[in-house]
Amino acid sequence: MxxxxxxxxxxxxxxxxxxxxxxxxxxxxxxxxxxxxxxxxxxxxxxxxxxxxxxxxxxxxxxxxxxxxxxxxxxxxxxxxxxxxxxxxxxxxxxxxxxxxxxxxxxxxxxxxxxxxxxxxxxxxxxxxxxxxxxxxxxxxxSGQAIRRSGARVGDLIAVTGTLGDAAAGLVRWPQREPGASETDPLIRRLVRPDLRDGRALIGRATAALDVSDGFLADLGHILTASNVGARLAVDDLPAAHALAAAAPDLTTFRRWQATGGDDYELCLTAPADQIGPLRDALDCALTVVGEITAEPGLTCLDRHGQCLTADVFSQAGWDHFA
Ligand SMILES: [Mg+2]
Incomplete structure (x- = not known):
């Protein structure tokens, strides 16, 4: 041509x-x-x-x-x-x-x-x-209002749009996909046609943000590093599609897809607690609070019982980034 x-x-x-x-x-x-x-x-x-x-x-x-x-x-x-x-x-x-x-x-x-x-x-x-x-x-x-990675403040909540891990599961399923799966299979669809979010909702409300492209833990690590803060994360609160739970063979895989799978292109943001409601109203998608910004550096991942999760729960690549 x-x-x-x-x-x-x-x-x-x-x-x-x-x-x-x-x-x-x-x-x-x-x-x-x-x-x-x-x-x-x-x-x-x-x-x-x-x-x-x-x-x-x-x-x-x-x-x-x-x-x-x-x-x-x-x-x-x-x-x-x-x-x-x-x-x-x-x-x-x-x-x-x-x-x-x-x-x-x-x-x-x-x-x-x-x-x-x-x-x-x-x-x-x-x-x-x-x-x-x-x-x-x-x-x-x-002018002067772009949301940067460096704005997270101690006490801000951490929230994420949509659901996490779908694209990683879609990639695993890719070789066995049915014809037309880009339209019919929600996990395949998320891999090839990421949902698009209207970022203007963040202006004046979020303190820091990025899009989740490399995996949620790695990308959240970028905000923590740039903002010079730490975070406490409730891993079991990470938002999941029904299709993801159905596709995961076990809890470890499920968590790994959610926490370290790339290509979801959801927005991860930090904001004061009183801005979460207005953000939810302004975004045309789900917004889920998954943690809090802390003064002590590093990322602490807790399960629903309050137990601290260790690195072996997640893939090494996602964890190493903020270790
Ligand atoms: Mg990006």
Missing amino acids: REFELIDALRTCLAARRDDTRLGIGDDAGILAPLPHSELLVTTDTLIRDRHFPGDTSVFDIGYKAVAVNLSDIAAMGGAPAWLTVSLAAPALDRAWADAFVDGLQAACAAYPGPDPIDIVGGDTTRADQLMVTVTAIGHVP
């Missing part, structure tokens, strides 16, 4: 819809108009076949996920995503491939819960041995 065909597919499907997109795809560069009294958030993520997604992932789902993981980063900062650029490196492409890919990009943009459309304002294609997709997302946040 020649390069102009992907650009052409993008241009016909993705005409600019935002007032602040002065010029979308078609010239040497897009022209974007930042909002007054706002700052821009910029993030980029590369997905490589067989490393970040299974090699037999559908083209639609590759496009969907490449966008979703970037929108998740903008949401974690309290931002509203506005623009994307998409770069594709692939061994060989044809028009059907490009159309399915663009459909996936569009579906993820449409699934974003914010009120404004998201414009794809640039794209590039190169030939390469391995399929690689790089998406850059740009979003708005009110």
Whole structure:
């Protein structure tokens, strides 16, 4: 496939819809108009076949996920995503491939819960041995109000949106999945099409936040390190989908999926106790309190009986990060 065909597919499907997109795809560069009294958030993520997604992932789902993981980063900062650029490196492409890919990009943009459309304002294609997709997302946040990892304060509660561990269980189930599992199997669906959260709800309410991409314990560890605090975590309070409990062969696996499984792209946040209710009202998804920020450093994981859980309950990778 020649390069102009992907650009052409993008241009016909993705005409600019935002007032602040002065010029979308078609010239040497897009022209974007930042909002007054706002700052821009910029993030980029590369997905490589067989490393970040299974090699037999559908083209639609590759496009969907490449966008979703970037929108998740903008949401974690309290931002509203506005623009994307998409770069594709692939061994060989044809028009059907490009159309399915663009459909996936569009579906993820449409699934974003914010009120404004998201414009794809640039794209590039190169030939390469391995399929690689790089998406850059740009979003708005009110000046000085972006939610950072470093803002957690002693006494804040720790809360997480949605459910944890689904994508890790989906990855285990992946080789045995049924046809159409991206639509029908909730665990597979979470792996290939992460749920998208509206991060604007965090502004003025959360003190720190990030999206859960590497595993909940590892990612919470990032907040603790950046904020120079510790935490007490109620492991049995981590929110779980019914499908996860049904899929787990034992409690250890269940806990490992929840605490260390990656790719859930839920938001983990800290906030004063009196902000949890308003956050719950402002988010259009479940928000579950799972712990508290403490002055003593490190992470203490307790089960429902108040017993301290040791490292061997979790995978080494997730635990080591904050040890
Ligand atoms: Mg992130």
